[in-house]
Amino acid sequence: MATMDKKNVSMNDVAVAAGVSLKTVSRVINEPDSVRESTRDRVHAAMEELGFRTNFAARSLKLGRYGCIGVVLFHLSGGAVDMIDGIADAAEERGFALTMIKKRAGEKMTLAEAARRMSQLPVDGMIFNLRQMVDDFDTFEAPKDLKTVIITPMEHPTCSTVSDDQEGGARMACEYFLDHGHKNVYFVSGKKESLSSQCRMKGWRAALETRGIEPPEPLQGDWNADSGYAAGLVLADKPDCTAVLAANDCMANGVMMALRDRGLRVPDDVSVIGFDDELYKTIPNSILTSVKFRHRELGIRALNEVVAGLEAPSSRSRTLVSGVLVERSSVKDLRA
Amino acid sequence: MATMDKKNVSMNDVAVAAGVSLKTVSRVINEPDSVRESTRDRVHAAMEELGFRTNFAARSLKLGRYGCIGVVLFHLSGGAVDMIDGIADAAEERGFALTMIKKRAGEKMTLAEAARRMSQLPVDGMIFNLRQMVDDFDTFEAPKDLKTVIITPMEHPTCSTVSDDQEGGARMACEYFLDHGHKNVYFVSGKKESLSSQCRMKGWRAALETRGIEPPEPLQGDWNADSGYAAGLVLADKPDCTAVLAANDCMANGVMMALRDRGLRVPDDVSVIGFDDELYKTIPNSILTSVKFRHRELGIRALNEVVAGLEAPSSRSRTLVSGVLVERSSVKDLRA
DNA sequence: TTGCGAAATGACAACGTTGTCATTTCGTTA
DNA sequence: TAACGAAATGACAACGTTGTCATTTCGCAA
Secondary structure (H helix, E strand, C coil), X not given: CCCCCCCCCCHHHHHHHHCCCHHHHHHHHHCHHHCCHHHHHHHHXXXXXXXXXXXXXXXXXXXXXXXXXXXXXXXXXXXXXXXXXXXXXXXXXXXXXXXXXXXXXXXXXXXXXXXXXXXXXXXCEEEEECCECCCCCCCCCCCCCCEXXXXXXXXXXXCEEEEECHHHHHHHHHHHHHHCCCCCCEEEECCCCEHHHHHHHHHHHHHHHHCCCCCCCCEECCCCXXXXXXXXXXXXXXXXXXXXXXXXXXXXXXXXXXXXXXXXXXXXXXXXXXXXXXXXXXXXXXXXXXXXXCHHHHHHHHHHXXXXXXXXXXXXXXXXXXXXXECCCCCCCCCC | CCCCCCCXXXXXXXXXXXXXXXXXXXXXXXXXXXXXXXXXXXXXXXXXXXXXXXXXXXXHHHHCCCCEEEEEECXXXXXXXXXXXXXXXXXXXXXXXXXXXXXXXXXXXXXXXXXXXXXXXXXXXXXXXXXXXXXXXXXXXXXXXXXXXXXXXXXXXXXEEEEECHHHHHHHHHHHHHHCCCCCCEEEECCCCEHHHHHHHHHHXXXXXXXXXXXXXXXXXXXXXXXXHHHHHHHHCCCCCCEEEXXXXXXXXXXXXXXXXXXXXXXXXXXXXXXXXXXXXXXXXXXXXXXXXXXXXXXXXXXXXXXXXXXXXXXXXXXXXXXXXXXXXXXXXXXX
């Protein structure tokens, strides 16, 4: 039985127990092939006996790096799970751990503050997950020696950014409608302050304008089904409304329910497309066509971008992860 | 302008620049009141000028602690977002950061492995989020100097555990049915390997047996609506089925849709209760009564438990966070 | 001005690891 | 057996911080 007198077992303790020098213990851990097998076994036995674990602080102090990537969560939303999942998996694969801090609910936080806080923690690089605007976005400068990647649909003057192609996804959905013979597309937005919602709206608008169509007034929603339902009631009264793009699936479902309650059928009378492709989880035999973003892939890209930039923190790139249109049967083909 | 010759700026560099000793710089950071204002200003100026940031490794090496709590994610599911949110907020509040690692998809990982990995990272204590069984659960022993909390519904011989009271929640739902005059309750389960599903089933069974009712064969689902729909079709044919408890809201919705498609009304013909209270997000005017667990609270408790145990890692406790029955109108009162 | 206690500052060791370079041990050949 | 080069091991400094204790400086009373 190991005596548990000392709080922490150091390499030196192991060395003494094994009758070798401290440096040899270090070698057993970092370059096992360079030490004779008999010695190695003795050291391993001593480590086991004493319950030795390498001291992270000492090791990283000497090495000058941590093997950790910082993640700042400004806002934790639905899609964030998959994104974190991607980040974590990619990190694991490359031998990095994650160091995480989060803006507290209701607390205002700037990029500068977050960066200051993060840069005092064990991190070799950092990822900011930004789903809403912050005041100092444009003026922010990342620490010169710490690769920084921002997950956001906006372009940043100095930092690398990674994002879903929300705008492109919305455009894709609109064009899908138009290509199927629809003459116009109505839009139900998410919460005003959400960057996702803003980008989706922008893409919708751009797609229509490109084809010379005047975009109708968008309807304001809040991501939840009830707001979609309310929007649906309004849309049901518009005779020219044959196509509705809702900024997420929940609202799309609300829209569909409202249309149905008003005696309109989907897709026969009105076609609908949503975002995020999650309705099938909740609705049996869901028919909703939806634009799906690959959040997991997004996380992986973000992490890889950080790791790739560790040696050249001031490099800058912009990555867009395209969305996918998951076709079901909520869009009617009006051609011929 | 600061000259950027050296990679990292140390306290010594600041000290030289400010014309004071290294120790004074340290004091400016850790006990500002003990240094004269004029000196302090000079030091602050130098820190600013040189872009000094305290070196985490050196600091924690000296202090013998990190100010970080480790979080191991064995499985990242829906409710996990809120839980992480709670953990992160509570950590922030107490001045801790999080160090996170995750079991990779498909990779088998034991508690022992996870603990070994984690204990080489910067952590003062750790939280394991365990939603499925692992092989070494019962035999696992946490490092004696690292407070370890496991989030799991099962009791552990040596570690503190924190969990939603899934069993109690299921019992609560069943009793609600029975108290409203129902004579029996059918159950639709989630994925077999899920501990949540198992516990919910256990609570359902216990509640019935307590009242001397023989529990009917449970129906196997997979958390998604389609499996609930399939179960609903089966249940629609059982004349004695007046009450259905589904292990989550999505399946509950599937059940309701199936019943409706078979000409049965909810709640007039059959009553339904789900879990997680999330249907309202997707379904406008949702009527589903549901057992909601406070995942955020769960995370907060877990973190507080770790922090409370930092000084006495071998202490052991068991925390259950009760669920809440969110009443809507999917349960009919059969009493006279 | 001098003396004194308190406040402010500094010198130096220590935390536990890894890199550098020196030393010892080993196996081989003459 | 001696001599040699290669392999194995060790001694010591260094990473950047904080704790301990010594020293200097300050403000104020005599």
